[in-house]
Amino acid sequence: MSEHRKANGYYTREFKELVLNRLEPPTDDTVAGLSKELGVSESAIYHWIRSKNETGMNTSAVGKWSTEDKFHVVLETSTLTEQELAAYCRRKGLFMDDVKSWRKQCMNANGSNAKDPLELEENLKEERRKTKLLEKELRRKEKALAEAAALLVLQKKAEAIWGDHEED
Template identity: 35%
Template sequence: MKHYSKEFKEAIVKKWLESGLSLRTFSAQENINLSTLSSWRDKFQLPGSSVTKSSSPDNWSPEAKFSIVLETAMMSEIELSEYCREKGLYPDQVKQWKQSCINNNMT
């Protein structure tokens, strides 16, 4: 069983927060067990921790938002709702980002 330092765990959680990816996708990408990553997220997103939820969707980069739009493009309403619950998003946010992408492409 691998043991990771507190600093490593915090860095991974921060990297996940900044990535804009779902926890499941990020855990597969980083080759870290989903339940392990989930427990790190819960531990290091507590108030007073050096890693916080300050990376709200409103502060995400345009690239991260576009990634979400691409990732959800072919999802049904039900799948989108489930995805958004997992990511802490609202379906309307994703729809707004999608519309923004369309509008920016037309100009």
């Protein structure tokens, strides 16, 4: 592991990115497992995860979770207690707030768009009734307009034949 350390005792950026990439989903690697395998303290790995989340490093384990992966995490953690969730998050290199946010997003995704089919049917019937009334009124007004136009044409013809009735 000494080749991954700089002269000042810190790990190289490449090594940190390698470790963080191994935590990206889908993976079975855990922070604890990588810590034992690589001889790096768990707290150091968690610090790297926090740092990349704060600085927006391009190797973000949390930021690259797909929607499907997030959903699987929500399913896996749905029955866990707070302590079990904390342990799960430590194993996966996640933050509890992220998992709770994903859970809320999943719950809101289905709740806001669902409408009662009976209510939709009633609304459809009401809209059809309104449409029928409007079409009926439109036909009545079209007939009245056609009648007014016909009367104007007849009036002009009568004036042309008999002259203006005001001249008398």
